Amino acid sequence: MTEENIETVDCIVIGAGVSGLVSAARMAAAGRKVVVLEASARVGGCIHSWHLRDAIRAGEAGADFWLELGAHTAYNSYSQLLEALRERGRLDDLLPREKLGYSFVGADGTLQSPLKRLNFFQAAVSLPLGIGKAKPGRSVAEWFGGLLGRGNYRRLLAPAFAAVLSQPADAFPAEWLFRRKPRMQTAPRKYSFPGGLQGLLEALVEGAAFDLRYQAGVSGVTRCEAGYKVMTAAGALACRQLILAVPVDAAAVLLSNVQPDIARDLQTFPMSSSEALGVVLPAGKSGLKPVAGLIGVDDDFWSVVTRDPIPHDTLRGFTFHFRPGRLDHAAKLARAAAVLGVTPADFLHVRETINRLPAPGVEHPRRVAAIDARLAREPLALVGNYLNGLSIGDCAERAATETDRLLALQGA
Ligand SMILES: Cc1cc2nc3c(=O)[nH]c(=O)nc-3n(C[C@H](O)[C@H](O)[C@H](O)COP(=O)(O)OP(=O)(O)OC[C@H]3O[C@@H](n4cnc5c(N)ncnc54)[C@H](O)[C@@H]3O)c2cc1C
Incomplete structure (x- = not known):
């Protein structure tokens, strides 16, 4: 395909996590032709709801069960996310989370209130x-x-x-950490969604005015006459404006040709990882009283997040977020079983995944401000959890302000 007959759209968004989807929804609502390119076969990125329906036949007990392997709680202060959901007419579907507390787990396994x-x-x-x-x-x-x-x-x-x-x-x-933001009083203070938080993002995509392409990982970006040329295994596309909604290390790679100085800077932004182990048990198996989560103290895990705030009739689920590189699979199962007071044989279903997040330092917001100053007049936006805070709400806020900047650019 020659440069002239390459598919060209107003805006390409790379990455279909919350940052990319809020950006795409906003661009499309302004009447722009938008393509979202996602490397994996699902939306969500760090928002990853594991569904048992993939392991159990429809109609069997537990086929409706899901457990969060990544983010688990959204708040009514996440206005830009809720606005996007309102656009799709799905605000009434929010699932309030039951009010449950967190406990600390001592080395001897005893639970302690904060x-x-x-x-x-x-x-x-x-x-x-x-x-x-x-x-x-x-x-x-x-x-x-x-x-x-x-x-x-x-x-x-x-x-x-x-x-x-x-x-x-x-x-x-x-x-x-913990910035005050206005709350949408009509929405539950803490919520999830049918199918988990990934279901909320899927609701942003259903019937949306943008074109989302799965398994369309972007390998490189260059400048072209229209603006940017974006390479995928399926071929190249061009756009007038580009939004990078990928983790910081992926952004550094994709910017290496079009913004080499910023790419070099992003290469030095540190990342952290954690190892999630999700386990599903019959509801009566563990003696642990219903709890939103557990906090590890000098333990192999940072936290345990439960499904208890959205209780299920027959099953309970727990996701252990282990420190990286400490335990092998069998040792993780044993530690999880010990905390829950069961044996590994009691686990009906088990799933592991790796989560990655930025690990910003105190100077980080100033570095982001310097990058933003350099991009202020460019038809290119960086959105994601390394630019404004890690929470889903921080990501949605950044996505909205940067998309609005692109929409307001002269001649855009
Ligand atoms: C364990 C854990 C628990 C958390 N809990 C909460 C919580 O309870 N509440 C809360 O508010 N926040 C929570 N967070 C934080 C929040 O979930 C994330 O910061 C946020 O979802 C990040 O969204 P994002 O769209 O910026 O990036 P990501 O979710 O990382 O999405 C990036 C997307 O880009 C895609 N991609 C990458 N490279 C390419 C490429 N080359 N081409 C195309 N696509 C590409 C990826 O596949 C991915 O889908 C949690 C995070 C973790 C890891």
Whole structure:
């Protein structure tokens, strides 16, 4: 195919995680012709709902069961995500999560409530000194340690934040954790969706005005007369505007030709990984009382996330987010069984996957601001969880603002 008759669209979005899909929905709603290219056979990326229907025949008990292997909870402060869902008329389908707490797991297996780990006296002394301090330029350890006291940080907050982030939290930028955002009061405070959070993203795609192509991994990007030429195994496409909605290491590779300086910078953004083990049990098997999740303290896992907030009639599910490279499969099964008070033979279904996330440091938001300044007038947007915070809401917010920037570019 020559350069002239190459398929050309207004915008190509690379990656169909939440960042790519919110961008694509917004571009398409503005009347642009949009193609989304996704490397895998599903939407979601870090949002990965494992369905037993793939292992069990339809109609058999448990065929309707799903368990989150990645992200598990969305909040009504995720406005740009909820706006996209409203566009598709699917807001009423949100599944509220039952209010359940988190417990810490001690090395001896005993469970402890978070409040038991809080020294109230130390918190009362520290709070007046810490409360007015600015977050920018401070790490999580510095800012939250200043707020509640170093001992409280070490005992309570460090393991809790590591459980949230599936990685050590100390050096993480404080300004990227728990930002206040307006809430959509008509939506449940915490929710999932039929089929899990991946079902929510699938709802953004069903009947959407953009064209989503699966198993269309992009291997390279170059400049061309129209704007950008994007290479896949199935051939090349061209677009006037390009949105990269891939993990930071993939973005570094794809930018190497069109923005080599930014690509070199992105290559140095660190990533972390964690090993998820999902296990499914008959509902009555484990004596563990219903709980949203467990927090590991110096354990082989950062956290255990459960299906209990959206209970199922006959099954319970638990996803252990293990630290990378510590345990083999058999040792993970044994550790999971010990925590749940069962034996590995009690697990009806087991699934493993690797999750990857950025591991930003305190200087990270300033580096992103410098990249944004360089791209301000370019028909190219970087969206994803390394640019504005890790949460689904942070990703959706970044996707919306960057898509709006492209839509507003003169001559776009
Ligand atoms: C274990 C875990 C638990 C979490 N829990 C929560 C939670 O409860 N609540 C919350 O708000 N957030 C949570 N998060 C964070 C949140 O899920 C992620 O930060 C967010 O979903 C990232 O979305 P994204 O679209 O930016 O990137 P990703 O989800 O990484 O999506 C990137 C997509 O790009 C595709 N891709 C990559 N390279 C190419 C290529 N060359 N060509 C085409 N496609 C490509 C990938 O296949 C993928 O689909 C969690 C994350 C993890 C890992």
